[in-house]
Amino acid sequence: MLTNDDGIDAPGMQVLEEVAAQIAHEVWVVAPEHDQSGQSHAISLHHALRISERGDRRFGVTGTPGDCAAIGLCHIMKDNPPQLVLSGVNRGLNLGMETVFSGTVGGAMTAMMLGCPALALSQAFKDRNNVPWDTARSLGAETIRKLLAVGWGKSAVLNINFPPIPAAEVGPMTLARQGEGAVAGMHVDSRIDPRGMTYHWLNFKRGDIQQGPESDYSAMRAGKIVVTPLRYDRTDDDAYAELAEHLPRFGQ
Incomplete structure (x- = not known):
């Protein structure tokens, strides 16, 4: 089953469908109707979701990537x-802290939480208007086959990033750690609409x-296909050990 956060009509979904067709005898798509980038693991609990059939085994959902994973696994493919x-x-890398916000990672994480192995795949670029989709298209199936042959723990999602260079290079x-x-930081861009009302755009500040x-970023800069296992458990072991010197541990 395929999902994404850029939307069912995004070019990256077409690439993923081509990749999946090389490794699976049957491919289903359950993806957002519109761009849901930055939605992380969000689940829609306060408004209804609608499903539209977009072709054979292809469904658009008026929700987040997490919604799509839930609708696909718990309803459409139940x-x-x-x-x-x-x-x-x-469309674009998902490395470091940005994985916290990523809807691509969030969709995979939700699927993993619901008991299905999942991979998140991203294609880095240098020019927004010239994304090297052929890199992911050419190397995606082989990458997935190798990872499936190796296997990984049920509590982890594998986050895969393809570098912004031709496949031959x-x-x-x-394997890399999340850097x-x-x-x-964040930047708030405030503007005035034609009716004189203020509105705001949020953007990341990068440094x-x-x-x-x-780190995953270092591996990406070296031109590697970067694989990082991610999990839900966000307990910070260093902070836990430090706090344990002053607070009793539960169960001890």
Whole structure:
């Protein structure tokens, strides 16, 4: 089953459908009707969701990537659940801190939470108007096959990022840790609409942040296909140990 956060008509979905057709005997698409970037793991609890049939085994949902994962696994494919969920291919990288906000990662995480192995896939670019989709298209199926052959824990989603270079120049698939990322804050752009009312756009501020030798960003800059296992458990072990010196641990 495929989903994404850029929307069912996004070029990355077409790429993912082509990739999935090489590894699966049957492919289903359950994806947002419109762009849902930045929705993270959001689930719609306060408004109804509508489903539209967009072709054979293709469904658009008026909701988030998390909604799509839930609708697909718990409703559309309830009686014949998929063996794998692929979320993407996202237009732009999903590395470091940005994975917290990513709807691509959120869709995969929701599928994993519902018991289905899931991968999040993203294609980095240098020019927004010239995304190198052929890199993910050419290397996607082989990458997924290799990861399926190796296997991974049920509590993790594999976050895969393809570098912004031609497929022939891409280095080997490389395991990396989530780095600090490039998010250095938020910027609020305030404007006035034609009726004189104020409205606001949120944007990330990005900076050149030290990443560390095993980081996903460092691997991406080296031209590798970057694979990072992500999980829901966000307990910070360093902070936990420090607090344990002053607070009793539950169960002890």
